[in-house]
Amino acid sequence: MKLKSLTLLLVLAFLSLPVLALAKADLVIAVDTPPKSMNPHSFNSDANLSYMANFFDGLLQRPAPEGKLSPALATAWERKDALTWEFTLRKGVTFHNGNSFNAADVKFTFERMKDPEFSKFVNIANSIESIETPDDYTVIFKTAKPVPWFAETMHQNFIVDMESSINRDSGDYNTHPIGTGAYKLVEWVKGSYIRMEANPDYWEGAPEYKTVEIKPITESSTRFAAISSRQADILTGVPVNLIEQIKKNPNIDLVSRPARRCIYMDIGNKAGTPFADIRVRKAIAMAINEEEIIKTVMNGQATAAAQVPDPPTVGYDASLQRLPYDPQQAKALLKEAGYPNGFDITIAGPNDRYVNDKQICEAVAKYLAKIGLNVSLDVKPKSIFFDELSQNKHLFYLIGWMDGSYDFGRSAQMLLHSIDADKGMGTYNGAMYSNASLDEQIVASSEVLDQSAREKALQKINRESVEDISWIPLHYQQDLYAVLKSANVKFTPRSDYWIVVKEIKK
Amino acid sequence: MIRIFKKSHHLNSFVNDPPALIGAVLIVVFVFCALFASVLAPMDPYDLTRVDLGNALMAPAWMDSGSLAFPLGTDDQGRGILSTILYGLRTSLLVGFTVVIVSSIIGIVLGMIGGYYGGLLDTVIMRSADTVFSFSTTLLAILLLGIFESRNIWTVVFAICIAGWVKYARTIRGSVLEVKENAYVTAAKACGAKDFRILFKHILPNAMPPIFVLMAVDMAVVIMLEATLSFLGVGVPITEPSLGMMISIGKNYIYAGMWWMVLFPGMTLILMVVAINLFSDWFRDEMNPRLSQRS
Numbered sequence: 158m159k160l161k162s163l164t165l166l167l168v169l170a171f172l173s174l175p176v177l178a179l180a181k182a183d184l185v186i187a188v189d190t191p192p193k194s195m196n197p198h199s200f201n202s203d204a205n206l207s208y209m210a211n212f213f214d215g216l217l218q219r220p221a222p223e224g225k226l227s228p229a230l231a232t233a234w235e236r237k238d239a240l241t242w243e244f245t246l247r248k249g250v251t252f253h254n255g256n257s258f259n260a261a262d263v264k265f266t267f268e269r270m271k272d273p274e275f276s277k278f279v280n281i282a283n284s285i286e287s288i289e290t291p292d293d294y295t296v297i298f299k300t301a302k303p304v305p306w307f308a309e310t311m312h313q314n315f316i317v318d319m320e321s322s323i324n325r326d327s328g329d330y331n332t333h334p335i336g337t338g339a340y341k342l343v344e345w346v347k348g349s350y351i352r353m354e355a356n357p358d359y360w361e362g363a364p365e366y367k368t369v370e371i372k373p374i375t376e377s378s379t380r381f382a383a384i385s386s387r388q389a390d391i392l393t394g395v396p397v398n399l400i401e402q403i404k405k406n407p408n409i410d411l412v413s414r415p416a417r418r419c420i421y422m423d424i425g426n427k428a429g430t431p432f433a434d435i436r437v438r439k440a441i442a443m444a445i446n447e448e449e450i451i452k453t454v455m456n457g458q459a460t461a462a463a464q465v466p467d468p469p470t471v472g473y474d475a476s477l478q479r480l481p482y483d484p485q486q487a488k489a490l491l492k493e494a495g496y497p498n499g500f501d502i503t504i505a506g507p508n509d510r511y512v513n514d515k516q517i518c519e520a521v522a523k524y525l526a527k528i529g530l531n532v533s534l535d536v537k538p539k540s541i542f543f544d545e546l547s548q549n550k551h552l553f554y555l556i557g558w559m560d561g562s563y564d565f566g567r568s569a570q571m572l573l574h575s576i577d578a579d580k581g582m583g584t585y586n587g588a589m590y591s592n593a594s595l596d597e598q599i600v601a602s603s604e605v606l607d608q609s610a611r612e613k614a615l616q617k618i619n620r621e622s623v624e625d626i627s628w629i630p631l632h633y634q635q636d637l638y639a640v641l642k643s644a645n646v647k648f649t650p651r652s653d654y655w656i657v658v659k660e661i662k663k
Numbered sequence: 664m665i666r667i668f669k670k671s672h673h674l675n676s677f678v679n680d681p682p683a684l685i686g687a688v689l690i691v692v693f694v695f696c697a698l699f700a701s702v703l704a705p706m707d708p709y710d711l712t713r714v715d716l717g718n719a720l721m722a723p724a725w726m727d728s729g730s731l732a733f734p735l736g737t738d739d740q741g742r743g744i745l746s747t748i749l750y751g752l753r754t755s756l757l758v759g760f761t762v763v764i765v766s767s768i769i770g771i772v773l774g775m776i777g778g779y780y781g782g783l784l785d786t787v788i789m790r791s792a793d794t795v796f797s798f799s800t801t802l803l804a805i806l807l808l809g810i811f812e813s814r815n816i817w818t819v820v821f822a823i824c825i826a827g828w829v830k831y832a833r834t835i836r837g838s839v840l841e842v843k844e845n846a847y848v849t850a851a852k853a854c855g856a857k858d859f860r861i862l863f864k865h866i867l868p869n870a871m872p873p874i875f876v877l878m879a880v881d882m883a884v885v886i887m888l889e890a891t892l893s894f895l896g897v898g899v900p901i902t903e904p905s906l907g908m909m910i911s912i913g914k915n916y917i918y919a920g921m922w923w924m925v926l927f928p929g930m931t932l933i934l935m936v937v938a939i940n941l942f943s944d945w946f947r948d949e950m951n952p953r954l955s956q957r958s
Contacts, residue, residue: 377915378914378915378917378918381918396915398739398915398916398918398919399918399919401919401920402918402919402920446716449716449717450716453716453717453719453720453739453741454716454719454739508896515901516739516740519740519901520716520740522711523711523712523714523715523716523740525711526711526712527711527712532711533902534900534901534902535813536901
């Protein structure tokens with residue numbers, strides 16, 4: 158009998174061994190998007206960059222909460238003339254493998270970023286004409302044409318180690334990050350979790366949490382279940398329809414902050430379509446009751462937008478106002494434009510990209526039906542939808558935008574400028590909006606060196622685009638996080654929705 | 664026809680079988696609701712000019728925040744749950760009936776040809792049936808629906824039919840193989856009857872009973888399948904009412920305590936499937952000569 162219970166005890170002890178090995182990390186974060194690769198240049202999406210920001214550093218960084226451009230691997234930077242940028246590098250920084258960081262790594266990184274095999278950042282990399290390294294801690298970039306926001310993107314161009322990267326095969330390169338970042342990767346189990354440990358030699362000092370686990374859980378109800386069962390300390394992407402529940406839960410804090418992303422309806426002005434008439438575009442804008450969308454579809458978690466750039470972006474104009482919601486006036490405008498009985502209109506949009514994107518499209522459909530348009534809806538998964546946008550299949554669609562470089566000039570080149578593939582303009586202008594005067598101003602603005610003069614020029618472009626109704630801004634999303642009270646975490650959300658663990662304090 | 668039915672033992676056994684009776688009554692109610700949805704429903708939930716976002720997420724009428732205008736509450740777009748269920752029944756039953764009829768016709772024709780002629784034709788038909796059968800029906804329907812650029816209720820019908828004809832073909836082929844050796848078929852052949860005539864006049868009527876049973880059971884399966892596809896977002900487009908889609912919308916609000924968006928369409932779906940199954944159970948027993956002789 159004794160022997161039996163002893164055996165049982167032993168068996169139980171052995172069974173619990175794997176559990177001990179998987180002891181809970183100091184900090185567990187459940188996020189909404191899984192990483193796609195550990196190559197820091199493989200995806201130009203915030204979801205992937207968010208992971209990379211823990212393993213790598215850029216020349217500059219944007220610390221929480223406001224994201225002001227600050228020194229990181231570079232201690233100082235200067236725009237010498239329209240085409241020349243000089244960065245002074247930090248001394249005494251080492252990569253995770255012990256190699257020291259110097260100007261050669263920077264040069265190597267930006268040259269590698271030009272290669273489409275390794276990089277989705279070819280746009281910024283190809284704007285560089287030459288890279289000079291006069292000494293180990295100075296890098297001088299010369300761009301082919303003026304790129305005023307060059308330094309503004311340096312927080313997301315992560316620096317890799319030259320010596321080790323040259324010889325690694327891409328399988329290894331895409332799964333084992335070697336950077337200078339605050340954390341080292343311990344284990345990446347695809348579809349399950351990422352485990353990382355603090356880098357004790359980090360140049361900013363070792364981060365406070367020693368072992369951290371990030372768990373991507375894409376299904377929002379499942380993710381919520383992870384924090385309500387205390388399996389996660391921090392949760393990103395709290396679904397807006399669960400807010401009331403979380404507020405009622407005594408164990409969880411709800412943290413929210415305005416997001417940078419603006420959700421808007423993109424609309425073209427292609428000749429031969431009803432949209433060519435500004436009265437039609439105005440009627441559509443006035444028919445949409447944004448206040449009601451925010452109240453019901455977004456459960457109050459959004460801020461009405463009068464323009465696409467957000468406040469911290471260069472080119473934001475605080476004086477801009479939304480057109481009032483006025484369906485009667487909208488009907489009158491349609492009549493004036495020669496469409497007293499409306500016309501056929503298709504509202505396109507993704508159904509798995511932005512917060513409640515499908516529901517917003519449905520709501521817009523209702524408003525447009527009420528002013529007499531004959532509406533059809535075409536919402537589909539983002540993978541198909543974005544493909545169709547690049548083929549200009551839709552003239553009126555829902556989309557979101559935030560400019561990672563905090564510069565409206567760059568946004569305007571991609572979203573507002575007439576489509577011109579050779580010049581790399583209008584890349585994301587899916588609705589084919591075209592306005593010669595704006596095109597001219599957009600090109601001219603990139604040559605302006607003086608920051609305040611440039612800001613004025615960008616604000617003018619922004620204002621005129623809103624006045625011409627080249628887009629119908631709806632709202633800025635609100636980023637929502639849940640934090641477990643018992644975890645005692647000091648968590649400050651960032652404006653770009655990245656999870657940079659070194660910023661999370663005990 | 665009715666007179667024959669009245670005199671037959673079928674009526675007797677039907678009246679004495681309470682589950683079958685309940686099933687039949689429920690089916691009649693559902694069909695009635697679906698046919699007269701536009702009269703019965705308080706509103707047309709898919710008339711964009713009538714639906715108001717301001718009415719979204721309202722609780723059923725008997726709760727504090729409810730309103731009599733929406734007896735079972737509203738969903739996230741301000742559509743009444745009751746109205747949407749009534750219109751959704753229409754989609755369910757329409758898809759159910761159409762698929763069962765179309766896929767049984769395809770299956771019967773192919774199965775009879777295979778069974779009667781045999782040889783290479785039979786091999787080709789039955790091997791392709793095996794191929795289709797080796798996929799799960801749901802998976803095959805999802806794959807097929809992925810091909811279409813735009814979806815509507817008929818693409819869903821098409822996809823389910825392609826995935827669903829196989830069981831009819833297999834069943835009828837078995838019956839044909841059995842029946843075609845019978846003396847009356849040989850007699851018909853000896854009289855010089857054409858193949859077509861033999862197949863449809865002599866073989867088919869004798870091979871039909873199991874097919875009828877299969878159709879009744881299949882109806883419930885197809886209704887569930889349409890709901891599943893719509894739940895997954897690959898079924899009818901969001902501009903058409905569907906019980907499956909209602910549940911998938913409501914799913915996002917379950918943790919928020921808004922149970923009515925899932926419960927009512929879910930109950931309707933379950934009741935409908937149970938009703939059809941109760942009725943088809945009785946029907947199967949009736950169609951089986953050995954069982955009916957016993958009583």
